[in-house]
Amino acid sequence: MNKFRGQTAAVLRPRSTEEVSAIMRYCHERKLAVTPQGGNTGLVGGSVPLHDELILSTSLMNQVYGIDAVARTLTCQAGCVLETLNAALAEHDLMMPLDLGAKGSCQIGGNISSNAGGLRFLRYGSLHGSVLGLKAVLPNGDVIDTMKGLRKDNTGYDLKQLFIGSEGTLGIITEVLMGVVQKPSAVNVAFLACPGYDQVQQTLVAAQKGLGEILSAFEFLDHEGMRCVNETVDVPNPFDSTAPFYVLVETHGSNSEHDYAKLEAFLENAMETGCVVDGVVAQDATQAAALWQVRERITEGLQHDGVVYKYDISLPVQHLYSLVEAMRPRVADLATRCVGFGHLGDGNLHLNITSPTASEELFAQIEPFVYEFTREHRGSISAEHGLGLMKARHIHYSQPAANVTLMRQLKGLLDPHGLLNPYKTVEENPLNV
Incomplete structure (x- = not known):
């Protein structure tokens, strides 16, 4: 977004948890501030050094350690690109539960650090449920290891949750053990036109009832979003006439006939009730991708x-x-x-x-x-991009004072000198050296 600028004396590019630990121990002893940086696709300035912090880049930490097709888990380093992980999982008929527009460059460590939501949160849930374990290096160089990968482990505090969404302010995620999901053998995409926002909401309720367990995405855009992609990136409107709102519905399942029958019944009901005034269903993967383009390229179009x-x-x-x-x-x-x-x-x-x-x-x-x-x-x-530098001072709009106080206390406990990603998320007086 070209909103934040910083400078650094050095970019450090470790290849392992041990090297990250050594770097942080060195910086902690000398009170040197560090900004972790992954794919650098964030929107709130979380990976930008504000003054002269050192950058610790995870880009060389890109090894996939293993895929367990029985347990449906993936073990990898934090610098692995999301799209690369999906390609590796595809060989086992599996996929990541997370799907983002930036999948070609974002890294899984950054995804977890910002608790990225993405396009299929509705079906597969948040990273708080998908991350089964991780390694994180604390500001003093100590390593927290929760990489057992057990889906049930009720012994004490679930420490990995501290680092999911903490935006690199409590520790640097270096390794990840993810729960992954079956790649669907039946995928349907429908693009719908709705006459008003009330009808969009009613369509959502109808989709939740009628499609149930196969509903994987329910995206919406308004007429201005459609006009933007039509005018700036030459993505056509699937319909001959315009509508106030548009909805994209996607299903993931394992039985094509069953899923398509449910989708047809849902669409018939939505048309009869007037919630939907026009609709098109993709007949193949190419058409499905074209319909997704309308939704996914809005951000690109706005830049124009x-x-x-x-x-x-x-x-x-x-x-x-x-x-x-x-x-x-x-x-x-x-x-x-x-x-x-x-x-x-x-x-x-x-x-x-x-x-x-x-x-x-x-x-x-x-x-x-x-x-x-x-x-x-x-x-x-x-909702899903974090606070970073952009919103840190606005946290009180979403969190009660007691919650913010506890967050600051946790930060002070783990990072008493305020050296790790200072000025971000909840910091008011960083670098208390």
Whole structure:
């Protein structure tokens, strides 16, 4: 997003947990600040050195140690690229439970550190459930090892959970043991047009009831999102006419006839009730990929407008699009577009506002209103991208004071000098040396 700039005296590129441990021990003794960096695909400045922190890159830690097709687990280093892991798993008819637009460059360690959600969270859940074990190096160089890989281990605190979503502020993840999932043999994708947001919600309820266990994704975009991809990246509208909202539904299963019958019944019901006014079902993998392009290339298309103000918000589904509707009149005379899209099945809105150049006047209309609205509706100011540098000072909009105090106490316990990824997530007074 070109929002954050930093500099560093050195980039360190270890190849093993032992080398990361040695680096952190050295830096801890000399009070040298370190910023961990993975695929560098984050949106909140979490991997950018703000001043002169050393960068510790995990890019050379890219070994896949093993795949257990019986236990359905994968063991690898933190620097493995998500798409590379999927390619390795495909040989065993397995796949990662996580799917992201940045899969070609993001690294699994960074995914876990930011607790990335992605496109199929609805079916496969969060990384808090998929990560079975990890190794993490603490700021003083000590190594935490939870790599047993047991799906049931109720002995004391589940320490690995501390590092999932902590954005590299408590420790550096170096190795991962992931639970993986069966690659579906039957995949269906439908793209639907809805006349209003109420109908989008009703379609979601109908999909949850009618498709049940095979529903893997339920994505939505508004008319501005569709217009953006049509105009900027030449992705066509699947329909001859425009609609206020569009929904992409995907199913994952193992029986093509069974799944397609359920999808047809769901679509017939949605059309009869007026929730859906038009729809198309992909007839093969090529058509399915083309339909996904409409949703996945919105972010790319928005970049063509110039500057993009991005917000990753969780809200109750009934209030999700209300934020877009409240924002549009505030920015109407200043912005090029105000677009709402995201993962409706898990209540995750991506609010994007564009303009030709950066504008303080426009920014003042967006913040803090977007955070105040989110707090008022009991949402979260970060659904899946973390807080990083961008939102660290805004954490109080989502977390009560007692929660933030406990977070700071945990940070102080594990990193008393504030050396690991300072200024990020919950830090107010880092580098307390």
